[in-house]
Ligand SMILES: Nc1ncnc2c1ncn2[C@@H]1O[C@H](COP(=O)(O)OP(=O)(O)OP(=O)(O)O)[C@@H](O)[C@H]1O
């Protein structure tokens with residue numbers, strides 16, 4: 001697949017009077033603040049469709065009639081115009097069926113706003129993993145299409161875009177679905193739009209942590225293999241229809257990857273497949289997908305397959321060698337801070353509570369937590385992997 005540069009006009013608007021913007025733009029459509037304000041009825045709460053770690057997202061109708069998702073970056077996530085536009089240029093040149101399309105942006109005054117293609121069917125976290133609040137039924141065929149589509153989008157970012165893009169935040173809320181339930185990866189390249197001292201890890205959504213490869217979360221080592229780990233978690237979520245962490249379940253079932261490994265060892269993987277499918281799925285294929293999920297989440301990043309191999313395995317073009325799968329890496333295994341029953345003196349932030357790993361065998365209910373440190377914020381991209 002190739003990378004098609006957008007053929008946008010340099011643009012429409014008064015933003016062009018700013019020489020800094022003129023210098024920065026190549027292929028990006030620049031919207032005026034007024035244009036986006038009109039599109040969203042003055043950023044009316046009625047049009048707000050979501051809020052993430054970087055700001056709020058509004059649905060709006062642009063002057064040309066296109067419906068867009070308009071992401072207003074919060075004050076902390078704003079960076080200088082030049083840096084912002086450099087990254088925007090990179091993102092806007094990337095086009096693929098399984099990636100959300102960036103229409104353009106607004107950089108007037110302090111505003112940093114991104115304008116994306118609007119996807120009708122929301123994200124996987126609000127639909128498939130949304131706890132029954134969605135009317136969409138994800139049959140087995142649809143799940144397969146979603147898994148393969150996300151894998152293709154990520155393989156494209158990793159292996160066809162030059163220089164490669166590591167997403168850094170592959171998770172269910174960043175997989176959006178169009179009207180045909182074709183998956184589109186959102187927020188790629190976004191990490192680079194954010195000042196380096198701001199974490200990309202949403203503290204609001206503790207679930208994000210469950211997707212992080214431990215070597216990245218703890219050691220700050222950012223490679224494509226960290227994305228592949230997150231993809232593995234997502235794959236298991238799609239097959240099982242549940243989130244990676246669920247503190248309402250019995251302790252032995254709370255951590256999805258742990259549970260997957262346990263069932264794999266007992267040769268009972270099929271028991272993990274989503275019950276809501278009512279048995280209507282290809283059991284062999286479902287178990288194969290779960291094994292691919294385990295291959296992707298192995299502790300040693302080197303053992304994780306590349307995304308192009310994952311695509312081949314998912315589509316049956318490459319054999320899945322399940323004789324050599326090693327135990328998944330779990331953040332809880334890397335925890336180095338032990339906190340006793342009385343947590344008053346500890347510095348655990350309740351927002352991370354869902355990643356605490358309470359050992360059921362321990363008498364004193366020791367709780368351990370990962371030492372997520374600022375290394376996550378300053379992670380360096382290691383291109384060798
Ligand atoms: N292009 C889009 N089309 C339709 N809805 C979108 C689009 N982009 C974002 N959304 C909606 O807005 C919500 C918030 O998105 P946002 O990317 O800001 O946060 P997030 O992905 O949930 O969390 P985080 O900030 O941790 O990545 C999404 O869950 C989705 O429901």
Ligand SMILES: [Mg+2]
Nearest residue numbers: 052173174187
């Ligand atoms: Mg997002």
